[in-house]
Amino acid sequence: MLDPRANVSPFDVNMAADAGYEVVMPYSGAALDDVTGLVQDAIFSRPPGRYNDTGVFIGGHDVNLAADMLERARSAMVGPFEVAVMADPNGAYTTSAALVALIEKLLRARGGAGLESRSVQILGGGPVGLCTAVLVAQSGGHPRLIRLTEMTPARAEPVERFASRYEVELPWVTGRDDAEKSAALENAEVAVCCAKAGVQVLSADLMSRCDMLSVAADVNAVPPSGIEGLSVTDDGAELSSGALGLGALAIGSIKYKVQRGLLERMMSADRAVVLDFPDAFEFAREVVAS
Ligand SMILES: NC(=O)c1ccc[n+]([C@@H]2O[C@H](COP(=O)([O-])OP(=O)(O)OC[C@H]3O[C@@H](n4cnc5c(N)ncnc54)[C@H](OP(=O)(O)O)[C@@H]3O)[C@@H](O)[C@H]2O)c1
Incomplete structure (x- = not known):
């Protein structure tokens, strides 16, 4: 969990734990220029194809910065060495x-x-x-x-x-x-x-x-x-x-299902997904319709 603030959101930590993540590692104070290094350090620790075993979550408060960090994380992937990424600044x-x-x-x-x-x-x-x-x-x-x-x-x-x-x-x-x-x-x-x-x-x-x-x-x-x-x-x-x-x-009852559902999708998708808020909206429409 990369967050430019001093503290990663406890809400997001609990959401990740409840979605089934076994290890939740907060990198608070992470700046935009830290993203490539942190993501590449994660992708090379496991062989290609194990993209479901690691996910990068981007938090914070500044939506422009979160979007820049999401883009930076996306372009840090190297060929088949890739993991899922999701951003949700301040929820x-x-x-x-x-x-x-x-x-x-x-x-x-x-x-x-x-x-x-x-x-x-x-x-x-x-x-x-x-x-x-x-x-x-x-x-x-x-x-x-x-x-x-x-x-x-x-x-x-x-x-x-x-x-x-x-x-x-x-x-x-x-x-x-x-x-x-x-x-x-x-x-x-x-x-x-x-x-x-x-x-x-x-x-x-x-x-x-x-x-x-x-x-x-x-x-x-x-x-x-x-x-x-x-x-x-x-x-x-x-x-x-x-x-x-x-x-x-x-x-909040729908927001909760969307955040949890997207966190689960990072672990279960058949590719390394990159989830921006238009993806969250598509998912929310499905949840509301059902
Ligand atoms: N229901 C849920 O599931 C859920 C989930 C997440 C967040 N939330 C809630 O969503 C709300 C918005 O979240 P956010 O992250 O966008 O909030 P935020 O950054 O804390 O503040 C939103 C806006 O409130 C206005 N504001 C700040 N101080 C004010 C004051 N003293 N008097 C009147 N307005 C003031 C400002 O509007 P201007 O910029 O226009 O001046 C500010 O940009 C919060 O109440 C948060 O608790 C709800």
């Missing part, structure tokens, strides 16, 4: 995959159509918000990030870099107070709260003014709820605004 890949697959299901339940041409407003531009926006855009929807804290050119640049990597447009507006949020949510069909844990982003009053909303989702499991009146267990319950609510534990 954002598997969380956004579960979230967008569930939103798609609720939209279909309500009106027959999925994300195509839908206005999807995402409150919070952290790892989960950014990945969610990319998946919505790749599904034909119109995502927009509502940025909750001060924006500077230095904070806008990573969004542009992430968008161009996945060949989508990720427009953003600021939503630092209720007036800005209310203006940004006008005509929104889907509102998704992806803010820092334990922060309420949308009050009941603000929600009551969003009369075009079909679905309102919140990924934060730490009280208070990111959306006032939404419960963490909501999985399609109708909120007082009329929107269908999706709470953090409903999202």
